Amino acid sequence: MSKRITSKYKLDRRMGENIWGRPKSPVNRREYGPGQHGQRRKGKLSDFGIQLRAKQKLKGYYGNITEKQFKRTYHEATRMKGDAGENFIGLLERRLDAVIYRAKFVPTVFSARQFISHGHVLVNGKRVTIPSYRVRVGDVIEVRERMRQHPIVLEASQSAERDMPDYIEVDHSKMKASFVRVPALADVPYPVQMEPNLIIEFYSR
Known part of the structure; x- marks a missing residue:
């Protein structure tokens, strides 16, 4: 890591x-x-x-x-x-850490990497611990059951700080998301x- x-x-x-x-x-x-030089005018x-x-x-x-x-x-x-x-x-955007961040399972993209590395994420029912794992269209990503009621996960899912894109379908009641399509720049x-x-x-x- x-x-x-x-x-x-x-x-x-x-x-x-x-x-x-x-x-x-x-x-x-x-x-x-x-x-100390941060306020200097930049060329x-x-x-x-x-x-x-x-x-x-x-x-x-x-x-x-x-x-x-x-x-x-x-x-x-x-x-x-x-x-x-x-x-x-x-x-x-197909990176697993980016997908769980977009799905609002974690508060930051930095915590996404740690969350995956600690084994809290399943892809199609199998545990994946590689943040750079590449998600395919149709893959189902979910938070492991023992972590679904964790305060960090619940707080992130309820946050109004950022919007979820339409290329990821999310069910926060089950803490599951599916990757619908590969996005274009304008979709992100x-x-x-x-x-x-x-x-x-x-x-x-």
Whole structure:
């Protein structure tokens, strides 16, 4: 399991955006970057800088994805038919940690990874402990019975902080979700604008 080695809210402040749309993000109070030089006016970014920023934002949004995993996903997306940027988003949204976060079984994408690693999630009735496991259309994802009444799970499922997308059907009374279809970029409820095509350009340089 890879470990997050930087503060998640530092990423918010470095990007100057509330990436996860959380009410307690420090960006809501301080839009400038962290550190003693955070308030200095930033110069205009180069094309490379814009592409790098887009990559850091999307990679950070999904929590603990390593650079190796992220780049491997890019290579897969470019080998698929259709728009590489759309394919890239579709592959990221098929990650098991992303699906249980979207289904509101956990409060954050970071807790999603831990929740899966600890064996609290079943896919088609079988326990899966790999956060990067790729869900297929029609798969049924559920919280193990002993965890369904856990305060964290109940609080996340009742939270009005974020919306559930229509490509995942959820029954919170049974803590079950089914993956209906692979989403396009426009279907994914990102709190901020994501630009996967800039990431494709970054890696294809």
